[in-house]
Amino acid sequence: MANNISKNGIDEVNLAYQILKTAGHPLYYRELIDRVVAAKGGTVRPPAYMIAEIHTQINLDSRFVHTGKNMWGLTEWSPQRINFREVEETAAARQDNLRREKLLAAIQQDFDSEDSGDMPEEPVDLIEGDPEIEEDEEELDTN
Structure with missing residues (x-):
């Protein structure tokens, strides 16, 4: 997993969190992943592999919430979920x-x-x- 750490020491999922926090609104998953890749300074891995890996990390991280139509936002933006x-x-x-x-x-x-x-x-x-x-x-x- 050493490939997940960027030059400044932040992994991809944390970069995605920072990007969304800065944007202040949900982003289309592809745009979010493109921004993560750009923040890392590009990648040597195939784009499909990067998309799948970052999307999986975001999907598994409870800080992110799927807002519909392939849009991702932050859980902290959502009203408290009802059980x-x-x-x-x-x-x-x-x-x-x-x-x-x-x-x-x-x-x-x-x-x-x-x-x-x-x-x-x-x-x-x-x-x-x-x-x-x-x-x-x-x-x-x-x-």
Whole structure:
């Protein structure tokens, strides 16, 4: 990899980073690679080999981002990337909470409708008028 180091001690991928940083906007990959080769003072390797090697280095380096249509920019220019898995999990959690709220509302509605029917509200009302309970009370009183 000693061939990747230019005369001033900077390798090709770092040159590409500096070129993009100086440009301030994404560049077409071929233009970026041509600028890197020019900054190195030319090359003795075939151009296709240089293009493939530099393009691969840029592709593997997390400082660079493919902006579409063979354009490359810097990751630091992009808005913070959203983790789609977290977004999906958050959406799923919201949906689960909504389902729970609907279920709780349905249970509460069922419970309220049972309470509003003929059922007595006070426990004392439950035992008044029940013949079995009244008989048990009379037996207790006689003993």
